[in-house]
Amino acid sequence: MLKIGAHMSTSKGYHRVPVETLGIGGNCFQIFPHSPSMWRAKLPEERKIELFKDAMIKTKLCSEDALVHSGYLINLASPKEEVRYKSIELLKLEITITEMLGLKYLNFHPGSHLGTGLETGIDRIARGIDEVLSSIGDTEVVLLLENVAPKGGNIGSRIEELKMIIKRTSYADRIGITYDTCHGFDSGYDIRSREMVEKLLAEIDHWLGLEKLKMIHLNDSKYPLGAAKDRHERIGDGYIGEEGFAAFLSSDEILKRPLILETPGGNEEHAQDIKRVKKILGIERDAND
Numbered sequence: 001m002l003k004i005g006a007h008m009s010t011s012k013g014y015h016r017v018p019v020e021t022l023g024i025g026g027n028c029f030q031i032f033p034h035s036p037s038m039w040r041a042k043l044p045e046e047r048k049i050e051l052f053k054d055a056m057i058k059t060k061l062c063s064e065d066a067l068v069h070s071g072y073l074i075n076l077a078s079p080k081e082e083v084r085y086k087s088i089e090l091l092k093l094e095i096t097i098t099e100m101l102g103l104k105y106l107n108f109h110p111g112s113h114l115g116t117g118l119e120t121g122i123d124r125i126a127r128g129i130d131e132v133l134s135s136i137g138d139t140e141v142v143l144l145l146e147n148v149a150p151k152g153g154n155i156g157s158r159i160e161e162l163k164m165i166i167k168r169t170s171y172a173d174r175i176g177i178t179y180d181t182c183h184g185f186d187s188g189y190d191i192r193s194r195e196m197v198e199k200l201l202a203e204i205d206h207w208l209g210l211e212k213l214k215m216i217h218l219n220d221s222k223y224p225l226g227a228a229k230d231r232h233e234r235i236g237d238g239y240i241g242e243e244g245f246a247a248f249l250s251s252d253e254i255l256k257r258p259l260i261l262e263t264p265g266g267n268e269e270h271a272q273d274i275k276r277v278k279k280i281l282g283i284e285r286d287a288n289d
Contacts, residue, residue: 003065004218004277005029006261006270014044014101015051018059024271025278028065028258030107033097036071039086041093044100053102065258067144067178067215068098070108076128077111077121077155084128087111091132095141105214107144107178110156110165121155126168133171144214146178149186149230157187163207177208180217180262181248182233185240188226192244197251210253218259218277220245234263235273236280246280 005026008017014031021029034041044052056063071094074087091108098106113121129143145165150157156165166172181191190196204213220238222231236242248254263273278284 001027002255002278002281002283003028003258004261004274005065005258006263006267006274007031007069009266013051014048015055017052018055018061020267021061022059024267025274026270027061028067028260029061030067030069030260030262032071033068033094033106034071036069037073038071039073039090041071041090041097043093043097049100049102056102063102064104066103066105067258067260068094068101068103068106070094070106072109074108075111076125077113077153078124079114079116079120084124088128088131091128092136095132095136095139095143098141099139104140105142105144105176107146107215109148109154110145110162112153113155114153116153118155118161121153122161122164122168125155125165129165129169129171129175133169133174142174142176142214144176144178146217147180147183147187149183149228151186151228151230157183159203159207166208166212176212176214177204178215178217179204179213180219181240182217182219182221182238182262183230185221185225186223186228186230190225191248192240193247194250197248197254201251201253213257216254216257216259217262218245219262232262232264234265234269235261235276242276242280245277249277249281 005028007030010031076087078084110125145162148154148156166175220233220240222233223229224239
């Protein structure tokens with residue numbers, strides 16, 4: 001069965017997310033554990049947790065197909081000690097929130113070395129992950145490193161860089177990856193042919209093993225291949241295009257993973273994008289056909 005959904009707002013409460021996910025034609029989702037542009041976060045109230053878990057049961061959504069996305073301020077690669085400290089503390093709290101909600105995967109951007117160099121930045125990220133996980137102790141939560149656009153000293157635009165981070169941690173078995181199609185396209189990974197999709201999967205398998213690929217961020221790109229702009233577009237409306245996604249989604253290996261939209265717009269637009277993906281796959285016909 002196709003696993004597809006979108007990044008969902010929690011403004012009406014966590015418990016609304018499963019119901020609204022079904023409403024857009026989805027069966028998986030992504031949420032923020034707090035405002036992504038703030039350092040402050042608080043643990044959800046027990047009653048709200050119960051409502052969310054009840055909604056998950058009633059909608060029959062699988063907790064392992066849901067993704068929690070870390071705040072944007074976190075930067076474990078930062079040479080600034082205050083930022084690095086705040087990043088470690090916030091990531092710890094996000095893991096706790098993820099666990100309280102009964103979810104398994106927490107996605108975060110590796111970070112930017114801010115001009116201090118790739119090797120130094122990777123070391124900081126690996127040490128940061130070790131500090132976080134050694135402090136948290138036993139947890140079912142798995143951290144997912146997301147590939148990013150190659151700009152501003154970002155680390156993780158290449159699959160090899162994600163491998164370098166994981167290899168240098170003491171917790172490789174508790175870390176996986178999320179592959180973002182827009183970020184990958186920004187980084188020169190062309191997925192517009194079956195041959196190139198197989199090449200991408202072979203690279204992931206070579207450096208990490210395909211079992212490390214847990215989630216897909218399904219986004220089109222507003223800019224051409226290799227542009228390094230990080231501007232998401234709706235499915236089929238960007239430079240990857242419908243034919244590109246047809247090639248990407250022709251892989252059974254890709255379709256094993258939850259596909260999470262981070263495309264522009266809200267629930268209405270996400271519902272339209274999900275329909276478009278299903279049409280590309282031949283699951284749904286357009287009303288005008």
